[in-house]
Amino acid sequence: xxxxxxxxxxxxxxxxxxxxxxxxxxxxxxxxxxxxxxxxxxxxxxxxxxxxxxxxxxxxxxxxxxxxxxxxxxxxxxxxxxxxxxxxxxxxxxxxxxxxx
Numbered sequence: 448x449x450x451x452x453x454x455x456x457x458x459x460x461x462x463x464x465x466x467x468x469x470x471x472x473x474x475x476x477x478x479x480x481x482x483x484x485x486x487x488x489x490x491x492x493x494x495x496x497x498x499x500x501x502x503x504x505x506x507x508x509x510x511x512x513x514x515x516x517x518x519x520x521x522x523x524x525x526x527x528x529x530x531x532x533x534x535x536x537x538x539x540x541x542x543x544x545x546x547x548x
Contacts, residue, residue, distance in 0.1 A: 484516040501535040
């Protein structure tokens with residue numbers, strides 16, 4: 448049985464309804480994953496900017512989340528946050544204090 452025979456048996460409206468339901472569910476899942484990625488990136492941003500640095504593994508994780516977020520059709524809202532996060536130093540920068548002064 449080919450696709451045309453299946454459609455003729457169950458009817459085009461039924462097929463379109465099923466396709467619509469699948470599309471709707473997929474879109475909801477995509478938006479949910481996108482929201483979770485955005486929340487994770489915002490959380491990491493505040494956590495590490497408060498510390499004043501972001502270790503390399505945190506930057507790598509952030510960049511991975513960012514790429515997946517964009518692949519889901521992101522609107523560019525996170526671009527500035529990403530740039531600021533990646534510009535954080537990778538290690539704590541401590542100022543040396545001279546003794547006797």
